Amino acid sequence: MSQLMTPANHFPMSPLYRTDAPLYPPIDVLEDSEGVTLMVDMPGVDADRLTVQVSDQVLTLEGHMALNLPEDLKPHYVAVDRTHYLRRFTLSEELDSEAIEAKMQEGLLAVRIPRKAKYKARQVPIQFE
Amino acid sequence: MILNSLLGEQVRASFQRLQQEVEQWQDRAQSVDTYGVSGETFPAVNIGESAEAWHVYVFAAGVERESLQVSLQNNALLIEGQRKPLLNTEEQGQHYYRRERFSGAFRRSVQLPDRIDAEQITARYQDGVLTVTVAKDPSMRPRRIAVESA
DSSP states (O other): OOBSSOOSSOOTTSGGGOTTOOEEOOEEEEEETTEEEEEEEOTTOOGGGEEEEEETTEEEEEEEOOOOOOTTOEEEEESOOBOEEEEEEEOOTTBOGGGOEEEEETTEEEEEEEBOGGGSOOOOOOOOO | OHHHHHSOHHHHHHHHHHHHHHHHHHHHHTSEEOTTSTTSOSSEEEEEEOSSEEEEEEEOTTOOGGGOEEEEETTEEEEEEEEOOSOOTTOSSOEEEEEOSOOEEEEEEEEOOSOEEEEEEEEEEETTEEEEEEEEOGGGSOOOOOOOOO
């Protein structure tokens, strides 16, 4: 099911209403010396309906919403009319795509990507004399 | 082939990366923007009606449970909550590289029709979606009337 609810005011010519176009989830990217953390809003998606994969340094985040809607639901106001989220990123050479960790909690996806060891910041001890 | 031998591996990798990034930039143009993107209302809301009830769906991922409140006054359903920014300014060594998600307090209100059963409201927060169900007044629900045969 890609269509969540049929919009009440439907403009069939608008690209917005191409039902195969995915949702573009907003993200935050946090960086520190050890790596980066991506936070992605995907409300309605549980861990089973989420795909996080890396191929050729391209990170793909994809999810499908599962909402229990009553069968006879008649839409009145529809801001979200589809269920497929998709977002892709090209990872920097510095990041270790083998060591990605992902956690899904309450529709909020957290992806941690550490830096490769040789790119991590190192503290250089200073000798005082 | 000449190009390949002239350009080093690194240069070719750079071009490949450029190509990938252009493709991903196109992703945005070919997708539907969603809530939380700056300038848009957070959270997005869907409203529908079934035979028995009104259904309100609030798309708000990662909201602190304690902050989430649903109240009803004069048939206006008020939904409030808060999403903390990820970083405290005191926290050392971390910074935003990119910031698109909404943070802070939010409230949305939905005006419901007159004939509802204010005593029968349920609210459920699961996978980042708050679902509020407000039963219709019994007089508004469809009833099957038995036909008597003489």
